[in-house]
Every structure is written in structure tokens, then in C-alpha cells.
Amino acid sequence: MVTQITSFGRSGLYDWMVQRISAVVLSLYTIFLVGYLALNPDVTYEQWSGLFETTWVRIFSLLTLLSIGVHSWIGLWSISTDYIKATGVRFFFQSVCGLVMFVYVAWGIQVLWGL
């Protein structure tokens, strides 16, 4: 048993499950957006902003945003523990990734709910 304090859920099983569920959410959201654009090729600004004013789209988008955050955290954490062997550099990389993801999520919420 390897104890890890920098992984997302500290349990391999938990991280694995979150990674898969977030992947499903990201796939569904991609299908939704691509599908919407395919069905409405001449989408106007009013239509687009109207879409994002509906509550369910906002909830779906927020879920996707959080999924991007955790999915990339778990993925990049794995990559860093594979390839970066120096502890200091690895911790720095993980910290930067964490900060960037937090900024993206906070910024995304502002964009999404500030329309």
C-alpha cells in the first residue's frame, strides 16, 4: 500500500471512478454542444446566449467545468508521478496544475453565471 497525499481522493479506486465518471460527463457535453451547433449552423448571439441562460444548460456546463477540473487533475497528477522524479520539481508542477485548474473553474463559473 502506497500512501499518497497529493492525489485527488487519496484512494486509487476513488480517483479511478471519478476519472471515468468525469470522462462520461465530458463526452456527453461534447455531443450536446457539437449536436447543437450541427442542428443550428447559423446560430446567432441571441440564440447562443439564450441557450446559456436556461438553468439546465448552466448546471450541465458547471458539471462539465468541474469534471474538466478533476479529470485533468487526476490525469496530470498521474503523468507527474510517472515522469517527474525529483520531488521538489514534481510538487511544484502539481501545485501549478492545481492553481491553474482552480483559476479555470472559478473563471468559468464567472463567465457562465455572469452572462
Next chain:
Amino acid sequence: MLVSIYRYNPEVDDAPYMKDYQIDLPVGKDLMVLDVLQLLKETDSSISYRRSCREGVCGSDGMNMNGKNGLACITPVSAAAKDDKLILRPLPGLPVVRDLVVDMGQFYKQYEKIRPYLINESPAPAIERLQSPEEREKLDGLYECILCACCSTACPSFWWNPDKFVGPSGLLQAYRFLIDSRDTATQERLSDLDDPFSVFRCHGIMNCVNVCPKGLNPTKAIGNIRSMLLQRAT
């Protein structure tokens, strides 16, 4: 035929190098790679490799032949060589002791970690612990592993974290004891594996399945361990 062999003697060489040998193989006969090595050893006795049973049972002569891990004794030259050239290297990822001989310490350490023996606290019966034919059948495809390390040394996750990731061979064995009806330490065994490295560093690329000389499927065993962990936790 041209045979290119990885040579390294740490007492003499500063760095490993590839040495080429020209050899005439008998016509109309498909030798095994191990036979070729033995023929070469007659002319250059300094070539080092491990071998024992020469029939794919002991697992001593695992090596990398033209880029693919396998047992030299049961791999025909015709299957390994490309363009009439045979390239032999030690198993990747493990420290080289000399030429094709690697230090298997890290590999065995992972095997030891999964406690590869039956754990059963109940008093031992007079003769043996019985299993039904169905219970015994569950061990098929698991018990046959000969610990040659071909799979684990073909796995990038094992290359990067040989001290933390158990590796396909160890996990195949772990599942062999998890699924054994006579073992009572299932919960403790599962708890030992529920971290981000031991099992979950497997990304299912199936290099292990591709190279296993015994035709076993560690990826499937790892999937079964995941299912057991998932069932226990949900």
C-alpha cells in the same frame, strides 16, 4: 544471419554496446533463439545469459528479441528475426548485471508484496483443504505464471514506478489468491491494493498480454481486481 547482442560487463565496460555476430544456421531447421545463443557461446564464451530448462517452464531466459519480450528457448528464430537480423537485448527496465542478465530484485519485491501464499487462520484439516471443481476452475489462467518477468518489463507503468506499481505479473498472482476459495484474507489483500499506484497505475495498454509466453491475460485479472474493489466500496 546477423545476430546483434547487447553487451555490458560493468567490470570492464564504461557503457553498454551492441556487438554483431555472423552465424550460419543449419538449413531446413528452425532453431530457437536460445540455440543460437548457445552456438554463439561456443565461439565467444564471454556472452552471458540465464537459462535452465530450455522448454519454457522455468522462465530463466526472458529477454527482448527484436523489440519484443519473450522466452528465448521457445521463440523460433523465424518468429523473432526481421530481415535476417536477430537483435537480442536484456529485459527492459531492470538493472543489467551483465549482458542479457538482469537484476530481478525489484520484480521479486513486488511479488513478495502481494503475499503469494494461502492465508487461512482456521485449523488445518487432517489431509487438505478441499475445493469444488468450479472453485478450482477459477484459478485457471492464473496459476500458470512462471515469473519470467516478460510482462512486467514490457509495461511502461512498471518502468516508471517499479517500486510502487505491483506490475502485471504480481497482480495476476494477487488475483490468483483473491479468488482462491481457500484463502480467507481477501479483505486485507484488497485493502493493501486500494491506493493510486499498486493496481490503478495500470492503464490497460495490454503490453503484458501481448508478450506473455504462457498466453495469460494479466489485464483481465487486473480488471477483476478493480471490480472486486468497486463492489466492496459501493
